[in-house]
Amino acid sequence: MIFHPAILALLAASAINAMVLLAGALFAVHLLRHWDLASGHERQVRLERQTYLAATAVALVLAIQFVALLLFVYNAERMSVLFTGAMCATGTLNVNAYGFPTLILKIAGFFLAVVWLALNQADNLARDYPLIRRKYALLIAIAPVFLAEAVVQALYFLNLNPNVITSCCGSLFSDTGAGVAAELAALPARPALIGFYVVLLATLLAGLRLWRRGRGGRLFGLLSGVQFAAAVAAIVAFISLYVYEHPHHHCPFCLLKADFDYIGYALYLPLFAATGYGLAAGLLQPYARIRSLAVVLPPLVRRHAGLAVANLAAFGLLASWLILDSHLKLIAP
């Protein structure tokens, strides 16, 4: 265990999030059992009031999660000097088996909170709380993810042993290793490039369709999720190579360093925004058939879809520019 302020802060943040959501899940169970809009019972009035608290609490959790996600990666980067063989965040996350699972759970928690808040926003548009049961059922499902994250992260930090020889990104994301990361890195450039652009274009088209016509929400939501995975794979497989101008440096974290003009932030922020809005739009669109939402929901969905498309386009353009501007040529013209 390393007694480091950033680690203390991350542990505190995860503990706070997990506790807040645990309380939220308990409230959700209570609400699902007793919610009855028609009743004028005191308990119903109290429940309605408490929904304000729950919504504010989840919004707060999302904000904390966002900051903590940034800090987690940034801190991993910074701590790499403490570990033999680690040269960047990849090495630090690889010191024990809990590093990458923590990161994945953090990202999952982030998107789940985004989706919940989108659902909450839609629910508040109508006077009769049409989505309240779905919303609180989802909250019960979200809480375990955050609990797991808090536990896995604690295990990760408690098992950090500064003398372990870790693999740096060169060996984890190299084309000869084993595991998911290495497989992503070993993707041949041309098919990976084509696959990335096909998914990107399909998602953009589905988003435009939803934005213009208000149709195809489910498809767009699904594609947004797939697009996120494809984009991360693309970053590991070839975008990073073009940025570093090095045929074997596959690290997705070194992009965030000053050496590469912090280009990673410009790449990841629109990607995360696009995925968040895309998932939200896809999830909400089917609910437009609920009577009380029929008029108010479609504009919201279209706005989400529009924002998703704009961010995705920004991501796609930046990625393309990085590829074209690079001195590295992976594919013979």
Added chain:
Amino acid sequence: MNGFARQRYLLDFTVASLMRRPGRNLSLLLVYTLVVFLLASVMLYSQAIKGKAAALLQGAPEIVVQRMEAGRHALMPAAYLERLGRLRGVAEVQGRLWGYYYDPAVAANYTVMAPARDGAAPGQVRIGAGIARVRGLAAGDVFSLRGYDGQPHAYTVAAVLPATSELVSADLMLIAPADFRAFFGLADDVYTDLALSVTNPAEVRQVARKLAERLPDCRPILREEVLRTYESVFDWREGMLLAVLAGAVFAFLIFAWDKATGLSAEERREIGILRAIGWETGDVLRMKLWEGGLISFTAFCLGYGLAHLHVFHAGAPLFAGVMRGWSVLQPHFALTPQVDALQLTTLFLLSVVPYTVVTLVPVWRAATVDPDSIMR
């Protein structure tokens, strides 16, 4: 009204409402600022001192080899230089001469070194600013010490070392190799240890492994290991101080909770009126959150700014003793001011986030009270 304009009006209202009662929130702001100030001071100081150490170690040799005798550091025979021979990847091997000297006159330890290059001419000495201070010496003075043979040895002070490196050179004495051997009574064919410079950082560990094979009674010390140790030591000290300060943070959180729970009669009336004229629960909630946000923002900026002044302009008098360690020849050094995103984020998670979470329930409670029950 769109969302943005709505938030702006709410913010306007909140600022006006806070300005109407400047005294009430002042105590909270004061304590909040103090907490941020304490946390930020510790973090800024430790960060700066780590940066300083790392910058200074940049010039250190990649590998130092020490001979061990019964598990203790022993002198290195010059013959080992030949035994080592040529190692692939090593640009240069050098025998170093250095040691410690206890000066009873000022009850302090000096570090004595005899560098092969850029040292001092025979009969001369270059001293660190710390020694110059305690002994009242300047360039041109004569510096006399009792050697290991019991005789006084006198050296002329050629120069005082520049203050920029004072963290490591405060207690440093540089003399000529021949003077060094005479002063400590060392034979001509021994060194204190060996310094190796390795040009390619990727080869350092490989070279160290070969060294350990060729010279089994020696231990290689790598620069990256020293750097890592510094990191860990200062991280640990910083963490310890933060853990101690956690008590203060908890006290502050209880104070904030109490403050947020106990609404004054006037505030309750205000909320009641707002509800009665048509504000929704969500609006009151947002107003209250804005209030907390404004206080947090002000306290965060004030506390961080004050900590910056405290550490970089006043020399961190509150924590320097704990963070820097203890020594008679305490180095005086100016830390390089810096603002670090990682640190700001950490500080934010340790101060603003707990405050917001703690005040969430009281704020919600205030926002959802029955207007009717307040007005009555």
